[in-house]
Amino acid sequence: MAGLSRRDLLRRTGGLAAFAALTAACGGNTGRPSGGGGSGGSKVNLAQWYHQYGENGTKEAALKYAKAYTDANVAVEWTPGDYASKLASGLLSSNGPDIFESQLNIGMVKSNQVVALDDILGDAKADFNPNDLQTNSVDGKVYGIKMIDDPQVFYYRKSLFDKAGIKPPETVDDLIAAAKALTTDKVKGIFVGNDGGIIIGGPALWSSGGAYLTADNKPGFTGDRAAQAFAKLHELYDSKSLLLGAPADWADPSAFVQGLTAIQWCGLWAMPTIQKALGDDFGVFAYPKLDAQGRPSLPSGGWTQFVSAKSANIEAAKAFVKWLWVDNLEFQEDWNLNYGFHIPPRKSLAAKATKLQQGAAAEVVKLNQDHGIVDLPAWTPKMITAFNDLTTNVIRKGADPAAEITKAEKTVTTELSRLFG
The missing domain is CATH 3.40.190.10 (Periplasmic binding protein-like II)
Structure with missing residues (x-):
């Protein structure tokens, strides 16, 4: 909804x-x-x-x-x-x-x-x-x-993919390449929110095999693979293929059904509207895996x-x-x-x-x-804010992912200590 x-x-x-x-x-x-x-x-x-x-x-x-x-x-x-x-x-x-x-x-x-x-x-x-x-x-x-x-997924226009000879992406590099190839003077390749993609920070992490928290409640978003996944978000942001300034944000399918973008991140809730507007000219795929060692993912x-x-x-x-x-x-x-x-x-x-x-x-x-991946109760609002700051700084400012991970890890670790002793 x-x-x-x-x-x-x-x-x-x-x-x-x-x-x-x-x-x-x-x-x-x-x-x-x-x-x-x-x-x-x-x-x-x-x-x-x-x-x-x-x-x-x-x-x-x-x-x-x-x-x-x-x-x-x-x-x-x-x-x-x-x-x-x-x-x-x-x-x-x-x-x-x-x-x-x-x-x-x-x-x-x-x-x-x-x-x-x-x-x-x-x-x-x-x-x-x-x-x-x-x-x-x-x-x-x-x-x-x-x-x-x-659940949230990527929606894509089948006709535009067919015209460009593109298949649904299997890796994040495929996604970035597709977004570039689909971008024209009238249509942007991809829309992941007017803020440039903060909403897909979690899926990007999961694509590397990481998690918000480990099973024993430790930060799960650290390490080189997580840093690589976050860096890919900046690469996408910097690719000139993102739609920014859309009339409605990512949770509304307007940009997709109005033909402003070839790919949009949105939720299952929007599908009846998309079906009514586009008929069968759309498909869906999960956030792609980072690489061969990664995994596709989506928030549930x-x-x-x-x-x-x-x-x-x-x-x-x-x-x-x-x-x-x-x-x-x-x-x-x-x-x-x-x-x-x-x-x-x-x-x-x-x-x-x-x-x-x-x-x-x-x-x-x-x-x-x-x-599908669900969030667990130990992932609290304060931790969410720290994680969103991490992804914002990497995506929009090109900040060093490793340095941003270190800052977020400190906040999350302090919060975990407060909660669990």
Whole structure:
């Protein structure tokens, strides 16, 4: 589900602001209904917070789900713009959300911002994608219920590739060469965001065989191969083949469907729009491997529903989350497949998602199964900022990758020491 507000401000590679002005971001609207929630048998009031999704019908769907719930009054707070800062403020306040969407980081657990939800999963836990449970678990407890899986890939114009005699790239050098070959006076070869490609910093690292963190929670983005992968991002930036200053950023497929670029990094969510505009004249591929020793990769992101530990009605909030994101398969299917394309976190729903079982959509599903990588909770916003600074300085300023890695490693190591002792 596209939109700068959610993709660049809150996705795991962009980070959630750790602190924000408590009242300025939230204003006076808590999103809670004015009546009920007290004693005497009246219904509990619950505030459910969403960022603003880009696809038509999403807000109406969220309102429909809330209205259909009869055991509490659920008010949907739909936030355009800087949802990350508003949420960071709200989670520090008793006037924040009861239920909210985000991505888990371990700091949310250690600072007691969210509650464990194992008890509402029950037998349904076995039906959730294991990666979706892993990315929402700390110390064996599950703190969030995944709502949608959103893999990101490169989209490419088949006709332009055929005209240039180019095949989908298998290595990063192939990608850079293709971008150069496809660039004309009217069409740029590739679009990876108006900032020049910060969004593909993670895939570039993974292409070398690296990781944000190792299995024992040490920095996994160090060494010569990681430095080489980051240097390739600058080479791409410096190739004169990047589209910059597009009317919409990478999460929106406008640049691709308008013919401004031959290749664009975007998400599965955009595929219905691309299909409508281009028919069969497009294909998809993962971020290519760095070299023969590397691996193709793609982020397997998405959004998760949480219950705030500051809620005055935690059990009621958990009951609503269970009703909507554990028990109500009809609404889960609607949310994943009728407003852009997303892979349902429930294995049973994913297996029967006919819209994802053919053509390019099926290819994305397969790429996600084979090469998708999820972020784990130990990769915190402070670490994300350090990593993004690394990639920004290398890509846009041509800074020495090894020196930038050293700076980021110091920050990440300090953060890990704080978290794990």
